[in-house]
Each structure stands twice: as structure tokens, then as C-alpha cells.
Amino acid sequence: MTRWDAESAVVGLGAWGAAALWRLASRGVDVIGFERFTPAHALGSSHGGSRMIRLARPEHPGLVPLARRSRELWEELADTGREHGPGRESLFTACGGLVIGPENGRVAGGTLGAAHEHGIPVRTFTASALRFRYPRHTGIPSHHIGVWEPSAGLVRPEHALRAMLTLAEQAGARVRSESRITLLEPIPGGIRLHTAQGSTTARQVVLTAGAWLPALLPGLALQTFRMPLTWYRPLEADGDFDLEYFPLFQRELDDGLVLWGSGVTAGNDVCVSLYDGAGAGKQFDPEDTDRSVGAEDWSHLERLLPAKVPGLETQPARVAVSTRTRTPDGLYTLGRPGGDPHVIIAGGAGAQGLAQAPGIGEALADLVQGAPMSMPLDFLSPDRFN
Numbered sequence: 450m451t452r453w454d455a456e457s458a459v460v461g462l463g464a465w466g467a468a469a470l471w472r473l474a475s476r477g478v479d480v481i482g483f484e485r486f487t488p489a490h491a492l493g494s495s496h497g498g499s500r501m502i503r504l505a506r507p508e509h510p511g512l513v514p515l516a517r518r519s520r521e522l523w524e525e526l527a528d529t530g531r532e533h534g535p536g537r538e539s540l541f542t543a544c545g546g547l548v549i550g551p552e553n554g555r556v557a558g559g560t561l562g563a564a565h566e567h568g569i570p571v572r573t574f575t576a577s578a579l580r581f582r583y584p585r586h587t588g589i590p591s592h593h594i595g596v597w598e599p600s601a602g603l604v605r606p607e608h609a610l611r612a613m614l615t616l617a618e619q620a621g622a623r624v625r626s627e628s629r630i631t632l633l634e635p636i637p638g639g640i641r642l643h644t645a646q647g648s649t650t651a652r653q654v655v656l657t658a659g660a661w662l663p664a665l666l667p668g669l670a671l672q673t674f675r676m677p678l679t680w681y682r683p684l685e686a687d688g689d690f691d692l693e694y695f696p697l698f699q700r701e702l703d704d705g706l707v708l709w710g711s712g713v714t715a716g717n718d719v720c721v722s723l724y725d726g727a728g729a730g731k732q733f734d735p736e737d738t739d740r741s742v743g744a745e746d747w748s749h750l751e752r753l754l755p756a757k758v759p760g761l762e763t764q765p766a767r768v769a770v771s772t773r774t775r776t777p778d779g780l781y782t783l784g785r786p787g788g789d790p791h792v793i794i795a796g797g798a799g800a801q802g803l804a805q806a807p808g809i810g811e812a813l814a815d816l817v818q819g820a821p822m823s824m825p826l827d828f829l830s831p832d833r834f835n
């Protein structure tokens with residue numbers, strides 16, 4: 450009889466892999482996690498200080514139950530952080546969030562539709578009410594609305610990721626940092642995972658390698674983009690850009706561009722970035738570890754901000770580059786490709802995937818254990834692109 454080094458292995462410990470490790474270990478599953486760099490590094494997607502989570506997800510009705518479950522788990526993780534980690538607020542702040550845009554647009558209109566469909570409490574603002582309540586957002590046309598979701602919040606990805614890994618290790622998971630999986634070799638009944646240091650056998654493997662997923666499983670329908678993140682200092686220290694007055698937001702403009710960001714939080718400057726990078730978000734090879742930045746990363750914002758968010762310095766105080774992975778339909782890919790009994794994948798996390806990380810981790814644990822899924826996620830099957 451084969452003896453396995455681990456019952457299951459997780460490859461890639463960004464937010465999704467860390468969540469899978471946490472949920473698997475907390476169920477008592479013998480699991481080992483591999484990360485090619487040091488966890489919470491800045492070469493993947495799960496970094497940058499803050500991420501917005503919200504329940505009213507307009508992209509697909511099936512994402513709302515996942516968002517609800519994830520939010521419960523963020524609360525649970527934050528409570529654990531209060532007791533053992535960097536503190537509750539350092540992980541998750543339930544500060545609410547605002548979306549602004551055309552009433553019939555995908556951002557504000559879509560959010561309002563999802564909120565109504567799923568009974569998520571929201572408050573709506575007319576354009577003039579928005580101008581009064583959130584004066585740092587300027588140039589709001591009269592056909593735009595605001596949708597305030599009190600259940601939205603801010604997650605700090607690096608803290609959250611470390612907290613999930615700590616809990617996983619406390620529950621018995623093994624974490625191998627600086628361990629890149631170079632080859633997945635099918636063997637009878639399982640998989641042999643190769644690193645430069647040696648190999649490990651596992652009955653099942655969960656691949657959560659983000660932008661590097663196609664390198665492990667060629668042929669996956671995933672594209673990777675380089676996305677700049679930009680932080681600005683207010684011109685005046687009058688508190689106008691504090692989170693209370695300039696909350697977490699997404700704002701769709703009439704030309705389809707989407708701004709997103711958040712006000713000053715715990716020592717961070719104001720974050721204002723463009724959702725798709727407006728040309729700066731180019732397709733790239735994640736193996737290229739050059740994350741240097743240049744004026745083209747903020748030139749579009751330099752032109753836009755005086756009209757849309759005045760009161761900030763014209764040059765960003767800080768710029769970072771993050772990666773975004775997208776499927777052809779913009780939804781995640783999660784499941785067993787081709788029904789493989791030993792391989793499970795989760796990727797294509799896109800620009801909203803951090804919020805869903807704990808729920809994704811739980812769904813991955815269900816798949817590993819062959820347990821019935823607590824919510825239908827068939828619409829995310831990797832085979833839908835075949």
C-alpha cells in the first residue's frame with residue numbers, strides 16, 4: 450500500500466491557497482502547503498495594504514452566497530487576530546463601502562440590482578446628495594448614483610494571509626516557503642510534486658498558483674495583467690481624506706473607466722487607482738519579476754484626478770505593481786479539470802477575488818474531502834471553457 454507524504458498538498462500560498470490550507474487543516478486534514486517565495490510577498494496578487502470586500506456582487510448571482518460565507522469567515526479570522534495576532538482592525542475593518550456610477554451602469558446599477566435581488570441592505574444617494582456627503586468626489590453627473598453598502602469592509606491582505614497560515618500551522622498544516630513546485634507527476638492514486646529540493650507525494654493536490662497556474666497546468670484559459678496601485682498624499686492635512694469622509698469606493702465614469710480606492714487608514718496614504726490600469730494594465734509574463742514603475746503607470750490618473758478627486762498631490766507618494774489573473778468570462782475557475790480525481794484548481798481571481806478567499810478555501814476543502822458543497826459553484830467549473 451502506498452504511503453503518502455501528505456493526504457493533500459496546496460501549491461501557491463497567496464490569499465486563496467492560504468485560505469485552503471486554513472480550512473483544510475482546521476478540519477483535521479493532513480495538508481502541506483508550498484509557496485515559491487516568502488508568503489505575503491509582493492510579486493503576486495495578494496498584497497498592497499488594502500482590499501475591498503462587499504456582498505452585493507453584480508457579476509453573477511452565485512457569487513453572493515460565496516461573499517456572505519466569506520464575510521462570516523473574515524469576522525472569524527479577525528476575532529482570532531484580536532486574540533493572537535496583529536489585532537482585529539489590522540485584519541478586517543467593517544467600514545462600509547461606496548460605489549458610484551451611472552444608474553444603469555455595471556458598477557452602481559449592477560450593485561443596486563444585486564442588493565435588491567439578494568436582500569442586501571444598501572442606501573442610495575442621488576448625484577446631488579453624493580456631492581454634499583462626499584465632496585472629495587467631484588464632477589459627478591446628475592445621472593450617476595451612489596450605493597452605500599454598510600456590510601462592505603476593508604481587508605489587509607498581507608496580515609490576513611499570515612493569520613490564515615498561522616492558524617493552519619497551529620492546526621497541524623506544514624508550510625514550505627521558498628519551495629517552487631517545478632513538476633506535477635501523476636502517479637497511481639495521487640501526484641508527486643517536485644521541487645529543487647526533492648519530491649513529495651500526496652493523494653490530492655490543490656493548485657492556487659494565481660498568475661503561475663498555467664505554468665503548472667498548460668492550456669488553462671487564463672490571462673495575466675500587470676496592475677499598478679497608486680497612493681497619494683492630500684494637499685492639506687484637514688482630515689477630508691480620512692476614511693470616514695472618503696470611504697472605500699469604486700467609481701465608474703461615463704467613458705467606462707473605473708476608479709477605486711480608499712481614504713487614509715492607519716498610516717497609509719490615500720489610495721486611488723484605475724481598475725483596469727487604463728492602458729497601464731498590460732498583459733505580462735509573471736515569470737518576469739521586474740516590478741519597476743514609471744510615469745506611464747500614473748499619467749492617466751494625473752490627468753483625471755484634478756477633475757474627479759481634487760485635493761491630492763499630482764504625483765503619487767507610492768506606486769506598486771500587482772498581478773491580476775482573468776478567465777475569458779471574468780468569473781473564477783474552480784473545480785477538478787476534466788474530472789481529475791487528484792487535481793483541483795482555483796484561479797482567475799480577477800480584481801475582486803481577495804474578498805472571496807475564505808469562502809473559496811472552504812469550497813476547496815469540500816472538494817478535497819468529497820463533501821457536498823455548501824453552495825452551488827458549478828458555474829465556476831474549469832471545463833466550461835472546453
Ligand SMILES: Cc1cc2nc3c(=O)[nH]c(=O)nc-3n(C[C@H](O)[C@H](O)[C@H](O)COP(=O)(O)OP(=O)(O)OC[C@H]3O[C@@H](n4cnc5c(N)ncnc54)[C@H](O)[C@@H]3O)c2cc1C
Pocket residue numbers: 460461462463464465466483484485486492493494495496499500501502628629630631657658659660661662665676677678771772773796798799800801802803804805
Ligand atoms: C490592483 C488590484 C486591486 C485589487 N483589488 C481588490 C479588491 O479591492 N477586493 C478584492 O476582493 N480583490 C481585489 N483584487 C484581487 C485580489 O487581490 C486577488 O484576486 C487575490 O489576491 C488573488 O489571490 P491568489 O491567491 O489567487 O493569487 P496570488 O496572491 O498571486 O497567489 C498565488 C501564489 O502562488 C505562488 N506560486 C506560483 N507558482 C508556484 C509554484 N510553482 N510553486 C509554489 N508556489 C507558487 C505565488 O508565489 C503566489 O504566492 C485586486 C487585485 C489587483 C491586482
